[in-house]
Amino acid sequence: MPRLNKRSSYYVLLLPALLIYLAIIIFPIFMSLGLSFTEWRRFRMTGFIGLGNYMDILSDPVFHRSLWNNIQIMLISVLGQIPLGILLAYLLHRKWVKGTKFFEFMIFLPITISSVVIALLWNRVFSPVGIYTTFVRMITSNPDYVVRIFESEKFAMLPVLVVLLWQHTSLYMVIFLANLQRIPSSVFEAAVIDGAKETTIITKIVLPALSPVIFTCSVLAISGSLKSFDLVYAMTAGGPVNYTYVMALYLYQHTFTFHNYGKGSAVSIIIVILSVGLISLVRGIYAKAQKKFE
Amino acid sequence: MKKVALFALVLVLSMSFVTAAGTKEAAKDGKVVLTAYMQIDPANDQYAGHNAVMAAFAEKYPNIQLDIEYASGEAFHQKFQSMAASKKIPDLFTCYGGARTAYVTETGLTLDLTPYLDDAFKGQFASATWLPQGSAGALYMVPPSFAVCHSIYANTAILDKLGLSYPETFEQLVAQIPTIRAAGYYPMSMGNKDPWVVNSWLLGTFIERFGGREWILKAAKGEASFTDAPFVKALEVIQAMSKEGLFSPGVNQMSNTEADQEFYQQKSVYLIDAAWRTSAMDSQLPEAQRKAIDMRVFPALPGEKYHNTSSAVASEGFGIAKAVEKDQAKLDAALAFVKFYAGEEGASIRAQFGEVPSYNLDLNKFAVDVMQGKFVEFSATYPMGYVFDSIMDGEGVNLLNTDLQAMMMGNGNPKDIAAKYEAWVAKNDSNRD
Incomplete structure (x- = not known):
């Protein structure tokens, strides 16, 4: 029996994983791409409409709002959760607060709770018959009081963003804390002896050391933000009106409620394009930052 | 030693396969096995009647075995859509007369029952049972009952305390607001956080009052327009209800369950809800409170042509997979x-x-419980019209519901909403194909 050379044996060993990857990742993406050019009516594909679905979506004000809401989620993730995660991790790592183990536990807690549970709890507290609303009505003697921010076209997303910030910062904090612990303590001690200020320690030691992790977390944050669904669905279902709609909800509704698989596929392709584009952008920024630190 | 262990493992696995196959055969032995997928929550009080029917059926037909999978709410549809897409659906399943399960009825997967239901059988049902279902006029299921989607529950104990009685007209209802508010109550509870509520429970009835049953069907088909008076006037009433402060504060943030709780806790005088809420009331409220609740329809609207109407749709029944037709026993x-x-x-x-x-x-x-008895009386008293969102396509209805919610929050006016909806229907709705 002829023996395979080393290179060929690598390919043979890779083949099963490659086939699975092609079947469950690449094939659905191309299938989705194909479907995105089709028209559906009454649960049946009625023909090829080229870029019709894309034109429809890109001219739909509901999609514009969904996209903007996703951008807000992305901004709060990248510019809120990650910096706050670094800050909390640094505070705990330098032991500037007493009871660090307690705070580690408390800060990490939200990420262990299901998004649906968090959404239901939030609704229980702030709904028109919730604890907070009832309490405010009682102390202000105003029986008409409700939290109006939920009905505001401009600010209805704010409560969702606050919950997302609270829930996900803890995950980043744990990641950064683990990586900070890999920096030898002698480095910090030497910097302090040399008279370095905290800002210098952070910008010259901590951030360069964490930069690969920051990049990874940014990729996670961007991809996670663009596919946000569970918390928003359970908390507001996109309402009131469509003030808190996000792209994944838009996709879900067109695909599974209206059975327009062509339009739903087109939305998914747009999400993929946005994700890849934004992650490439972050990769570019990271490469530049790395050069600067070098 | 390794060979012995391997042999033993193969032997054990083979025996388990043989045993498993035997179990399956035993289940089929002398019985017809039907797979079923039902949108029912057997643990919910609401389905106590269903559970009793299933037990009676099992007793009468011991030769028929139903392998049932239960799911409720949206989860039912999500899984069923996947089954329909793969064309592998169970033998029996929950099926709607309207568009809700069109993914199995409009795709040729569901058996048309028309040839299997003779006149003697059909003659024993209310005539509305046999209204055509689906676009081809087929009968995919036998509606076991009717879902009454409009009812006003009135707490007569509070009304008596305030020296009020159930209003005959919309104007009288509005005139009650200051008295009700001064006494510390909210006039009407309704949970419109999910915006289909105002459509299902008010809009259809209001359109019916202004235009009648025929008008809704004409508008659906394009022989009338949604910019016509019946539709616009119906929207104007909902706008007036919001402006006059009839709803509890935060009506568009409040879930349906929360609105029910507000009424159950006697914080409001009226509740807008479907008639099937009676079973929950019977299980949750003390008898004295239930006895004080009246079931009525919305008071007369200014300029209405039809009076005292509610709205109802044939409730979901059980469809049979088209594939079952090939197996006579099944x-x-x-x-x-x-x-x-x-x-x-x-x-x-x-x-x-x-x-x-x-x-x-x-x-x-x-002999039925207090509220169920009132429901029986309600069904016999008030004429039933169409449920609007069971006629029109879901995507357009969703668009309309969103606009209705915006209007209730002060953004948008009835004429613009009507024009926008008519434009959508004219371009997209399957009723206009």
């Missing part, structure tokens, strides 16, 4: 189940639990 068993459930035996059992069946029964002979 087909007979499935038809036996459908006829048992909706027919006299099933209807009598369900009536004992307060359901008003589509099958003609003398309901006076059934």
Whole structure:
């Protein structure tokens, strides 16, 4: 029996994983791409409409709002959760607060709770018959009081963003804390002896050391933000009106409620394009930052 | 040693396969096995009647075995859509007369029951039971009852305390607001956080009051326009209700369950809800409170042509997979189940639990709970019109509901909403194909 050379044996060993990857990742993406050019009516594909679905979506004000809401989620993730995660991790790592183990536990807690549970709890507290609303009505003697921010076209997303910030910062904090612990303590001690200020320690030691992790977390944050669904669905279902709609909800509704698989596929392709584009952008920024630190 | 271990493992696995196969055969032995997928929560009080019917069916037909999978709410549809997409659906399943399960009825997967239901059987049901279902006019299921989607529950204890009575007209209702608010109550509870509520429970009835049943069908088909007076006037009433402060504060943030709780806690005088809420009231409220709740329809609207109407739609029943037709034994068993459930035996059992069946029964002979009794009386008293969102396509209705919610929050006006909806329907709705 002829023996395979080393290179060929690598390919043979890779083949099963490659086939699975092609079947469950690449094939659905191309299938989705194909479907995105089709028209559906009454649960049946009625023909090829080229870029019709894309034109429809890109001219739909509901999609514009969904996209903007996703951008807000992305901004709060990248510019809120990650910096706050670094800050909390640094505070705990330098032991500037007493009871660090307690705070580690408390800060990490939200990420262990299901998004649906968090959404239901939030609704229980702030709904028109919730604890907070009832309490405010009682102390202000105003029986008409409700939290109006939920009905505001401009600010209805704010409560969702606050919950997302609270829930996900803890995950980043744990990641950064683990990586900070890999920096030898002698480095910090030497910097302090040399008279370095905290800002210098952070910008010259901590951030360069964490930069690969920051990049990874940014990729996670961007991809996670663009596919946000569970918390928003359970908390507001996109309402009131469509003030808190996000792209994944838009996709879900067109695909599974209206059975327009062509339009739903087109939305998914747009999400993929946005994700890849934004992650490439972050990769570019990271490469530049790395050069600067070098 | 390794070979012995391997042999033993293979032997054990082979035996387990043989045993498993034997178990399956034993289940089929002498029985017809039907797979079923039902949008029902058997643990919920609301389905006590259903559970009793299933037990009675199992007793009468020991040769028919139903392998049932239950799911409720949206989860039912999500899984069923996947089954439909792969064209592998169970033998029996929950099926709607309208568009809700069109993914199995409009795709050729569901058996048309028309040839299997003779006139003698059909003649025992209310005539509305046999309205065509689906675009081709087929009958995919036998509606076991009717879902009454509009009812006003009035707390007469509070009304008496305030020296008020149930208003005859919309103007009288509005005139009650200052008295009700001064006494520390909210006038009307309704949970419109999910914006279909105002459509299902008010809009259809209002359109019916202004235009009548025929007008809705004409508008759906394009022989009338949604910019016409009946539709615009119906929207204007909802706008007026919001402006006058009839709804509880935060009506568009409040879920349906929360609105119910507000009414149950006697913080509001009226509740807008579907008539099937009676079963929850019977299980949750003390008898004295239930006795003080009246079930009415919305008071007369200014300029209405039709009076005291509610709205109802044939409730979901059980469809049979088209593929079952090829197996006579299975087909007979499935038809036996459908006829048992909706027919006299099933209807009598369900009536004992307060359901008003589509099958003609003398309901006076059934002793039912307080609120269920009121529901029976309500169904017999008020004429029923169409439920708007069961006629029109879901995507357009969703667009309309969103605009209605915005209007209730002060953004948008009835004429613009009507024009926008008409434009959508003219371009996209399947009723205009």
